[in-house]
Amino acid sequence: MNLAIGKIDLIDARAVWQRNFLVYRRLWKTELLAPIAEPIFTFLAFGFGIGALVSTQIEGLSYLSFVSAGVLCSMVFIKTILEATYAAYFRMVFQSTFDAILASPISVESLCFAEIIWAVSKAAVDSIIILMVVAVFGGANSLLAPLALIPLWLCCVFVAAFSLVFTAKIYEIDYFNVYLAVFFSAIFLTGAWFPLDVFPFWLKVLAYIFPLTSAVDLVRACLSGRIGWHHLLESTYLLMVSVIFIELSLRALRTRMVV
Numbered sequence: 001m002n003l004a005i006g007k008i009d010l011i012d013a014r015a016v017w018q019r020n021f022l023v024y025r026r027l028w029k030t031e032l033l034a035p036i037a038e039p040i041f042t043f044l045a046f047g048f049g050i051g052a053l054v055s056t057q058i059e060g061l062s063y064l065s066f067v068s069a070g071v072l073c074s075m076v077f078i079k080t081i082l083e084a085t086y087a088a089y090f091r092m093v094f095q096s097t098f099d100a101i102l103a104s105p106i107s108v109e110s111l112c113f114a115e116i117i118w119a120v121s122k123a124a125v126d127s128i129i130i131l132m133v134v135a136v137f138g139g140a141n142s143l144l145a146p147l148a149l150i151p152l153w154l155c156c157v158f159v160a161a162f163s164l165v166f167t168a169k170i171y172e173i174d175y176f177n178v179y180l181a182v183f184f185s186a187i188f189l190t191g192a193w194f195p196l197d198v199f200p201f202w203l204k205v206l207a208y209i210f211p212l213t214s215a216v217d218l219v220r221a222c223l224s225g226r227i228g229w230h231h232l233l234e235s236t237y238l239l240m241v242s243v244i245f246i247e248l249s250l251r252a253l254r255t256r257m258v259v
Contacts, residue, residue: 004250005243007109016101016114017121024122039133042071058195061224068139069220070192073152076127077212080156081183083119084163085176092167092256102257112164112253116246119160120153127152134223142225151222154238155215161245168252190216211241 043064058066091097101111127149134140140148166179189199189206190213196204207213214234221227 003247004109004254005247007107007250008113009107009110012106012110013114013117016106016111017118019101020114020118021121039071039075039130042075043068043133043137043139060226061220064137065139065141065224066195066220067193068134068137068223069148069216070190071139072127072130072134072148072223073155073190073212073216073219074187074192075130076123076152076156077159077187078184079126080119080123080159081163081180083122084115084160085167085179086173088115088119088164088167089170089173089176093173098257108254108257109250111257112250113246115164116157116160116249119163120156123156123160124149124153127156140223142223144222144225144227146222148219148222151215151218151235151238154235154242155211158211158238158242158245161242161249164249165245165252168249168256186210187212189213191220192216211238214238 057063098111102108131140131145131149135145163179170176189203190210191207196207196213199207214237218231218234218238221231
């Protein structure tokens with residue numbers, strides 16, 4: 001069985017990434033406003049608003065510290081999703097950028113992989129800014145806090161690849177409304193805003209199947225400095241699903257673009 005991942009040319013993928021970066025470089029000032037403003041207002045609402053109503057500690061952490069992982073992950077995942085859905089769809093359909101790229105020797109697989117890496121790259125910039133906001137608000141209580149970016153970026157690979165599978169299969173942009181509604185609602189099951197222990201067993205199992213749950217737990221462990229052996233299993237799971245959905249996204253985009 002031939003894997004689509006084996007058809008990726010990293011040099012070609014880098015060229016597509018550079019094309020997207022050149023466009024981003026003209027708009028970077030406005031692009032960076034959201035990752036600064038959004039987490040500030042979210043912290044004010046959840047950290048101090050709801051946090052003032054939560055007198056007990058959650059998993060040994062104050063609510064502000066507990067919810068920091070949720071703020072960081074949810075904001076970064078949203079940025080990744082938007083880049084791999086609406087932005088990618090516009091390049092594919094309305095701007096015909098994908099058609100122009102594929103008219104060159106660049107393969108569909110290299111193009112798709114570049115789109116995944118580009119979405120993760122934008123999310124990485126935002127994540128660094130948001131992590132600094134988290135630290136300012138007192139949500140990063142460990143010297144291991146910068147390590148939170150590793151599982152966060154790894155999960156962004158999954159999110160981007162998963163989203164590109166959907167993007168490659170739809171022909172009406174309005175379908176993104178359904179996709180985003182389901183995805184954003186599912187974030188409430190990841191332990192971002194409250195512990196999973198409050199769930200019944202069947203819902204807790206469902207939550208852990210969702211890879212974002214592992215990412216939130218890993219990020220929280222790094223921010224608080226409480227890393228255990230089970231986090232190795234979560235990291236392995238994230239890596240596995242990321243590779244699987246990279247493969248699926250490459251195949252889905254080839255089916256869409258090559259007729």
